[in-house]
Amino acid sequence: MKNFRSLFHQLLATPYFTSLVTVALLVVLFAMGSVAYDGFFSVQVVLNLLIDNAFLLVIGIGMTFVILSGGIDLSVGSVLALTTMISAYMLQSWHWHPLLVIVCVLALGGLFGAAMGVLIHFFKLQPFIVTLAGMFLARGLCYLISINSITIDDPLFVAMSQTRLEFGLGDAFVSPSVVIAVLMLALAIYLAHYTRFGRAVYAVGGNEQSALLMGLPVGRTKVAIYAFSGFCAALAGVLFSFYMLSGYGLHAQGTELDAIAAVVIGGTLLTGGYGYVAGTLTGVLILGVIQTLIAFDGTLSSWWTKIVIGVLLFVFCLAQRLMSLGAAKAADANAGGGSVKPAAQAA
Numbered sequence: 313m314k315n316f317r318s319l320f321h322q323l324l325a326t327p328y329f330t331s332l333v334t335v336a337l338l339v340v341l342f343a344m345g346s347v348a349y350d351g352f353f354s355v356q357v358v359l360n361l362l363i364d365n366a367f368l369l370v371i372g373i374g375m376t377f378v379i380l381s382g383g384i385d386l387s388v389g390s391v392l393a394l395t396t397m398i399s400a401y402m403l404q405s406w407h408w409h410p411l412l413v414i415v416c417v418l419a420l421g422g423l424f425g426a427a428m429g430v431l432i433h434f435f436k437l438q439p440f441i442v443t444l445a446g447m448f449l450a451r452g453l454c455y456l457i458s459i460n461s462i463t464i465d466d467p468l469f470v471a472m473s474q475t476r477l478e479f480g481l482g483d484a485f486v487s488p489s490v491v492i493a494v495l496m497l498a499l500a501i502y503l504a505h506y507t508r509f510g511r512a513v514y515a516v517g518g519n520e521q522s523a524l525l526m527g528l529p530v531g532r533t534k535v536a537i538y539a540f541s542g543f544c545a546a547l548a549g550v551l552f553s554f555y556m557l558s559g560y561g562l563h564a565q566g567t568e569l570d571a572i573a574a575v576v577i578g579g580t581l582l583t584g585g586y587g588y589v590a591g592t593l594t595g596v597l598i599l600g601v602i603q604t605l606i607a608f609d610g611t612l613s614s615w616w617t618k619i620v621i622g623v624l625l626f627v628f629c630l631a632q633r634l635m636s637l638g639a640a641k642a643a644d645a646n647a648g649g650g651s652v653k654p655a656a657q658a659a
Contacts, residue, residue, distance in 0.1 A: 338597055383439040576629065
């Protein structure tokens with residue numbers, strides 16, 4: 313029994329525990345859907361998860377860096393909506409070139425995030441309060457532009473919305489937004505795990521005071537993190553514009569909570585310092601599978617999606633707590649001459 317407990321604590325202390333649980337959950341959900349519903353087990357169903365959630369994946373990528381640093385960003389959904397409104401207004405009223413519009417909204421998103429990062433670090437304000445204010449500000453600016461939906465009929469946006477990129481596997485296809493989201497994911501994985509910026513993000517999330525003592529540029533890193541999150545939210549707004557072909561102040565309400573849920577379910581600790589960007593992809597796919605299962609059933613309300621996601625968040629928060637306790641007990645056992653290895657060695 314003692315050996316079993318030691319093995320259990322060692323398993324909880326491994327850095328890949330939550331990621332493995334997330335992948336296993338995704339496989340189980342997809343297997344359940346494949347058994348219960350005809351047509352669920354197909355390549356196109358999987359690709360549709362990416363098509364419908366490409367914008368959420370991009371937002372989740374930016375949110376992952378914020379949570380890894382020990383912060384939170386509640387403004388991303390509103391920044392997405394503001395991006396759609398600005399894009400639609402520039403295209404339909406000012407008749408700007410679509411590429412220039414995209415560059416402008418991406419720059420605005422990055423500047424918006426950087427401004428919040430400056431307030432958080434240099435004025436020592438809580439990220440929750442600053443980003444909550446940013447959420448209200450961005451959503452309010454949408455209605456200064458227009459209280460109504462603005463339709464986008466620009467040829468480039470329409471082409472991006474209707475283009476199908478085929479795989480050669482029957483009729484399977486993805487949209488250009490999926491390609492952009494996957495490329496963004498690859499860039500984020502490189503930034504997080506192979507650059508100084510990524511190492512600084514983990515260090516700040518693990519212990520900001522220790523990061524300062526090590527001489528890391530904590531202020532610059534935190535501003536860059538929120539700037540990157542704002543950029544990702546704006547990019548998600550561009551992808552959402554491709555998807556909806558409209559700008560509207562009510563777009564993406566509650567998306568910031570979906571992004572946080574995807575990041576946590578993907579294995580990133582809310583306390584910061586631990587997690588993997590790739591895990592966010594799994595978290596987004598799990599949310600997508602839950603929505604698809606409910607759609608295939610046809611008898612359940614869409615609100616069941618929120619209920620299931622809420623239950624999963626409770627479970628994963630509990631798993632994170634157990635993992636922290638397991639790591640602590642593994643460290644205590646090692647310090648006392650026990651047989652349990654530290655988490656770093658167990659990896």
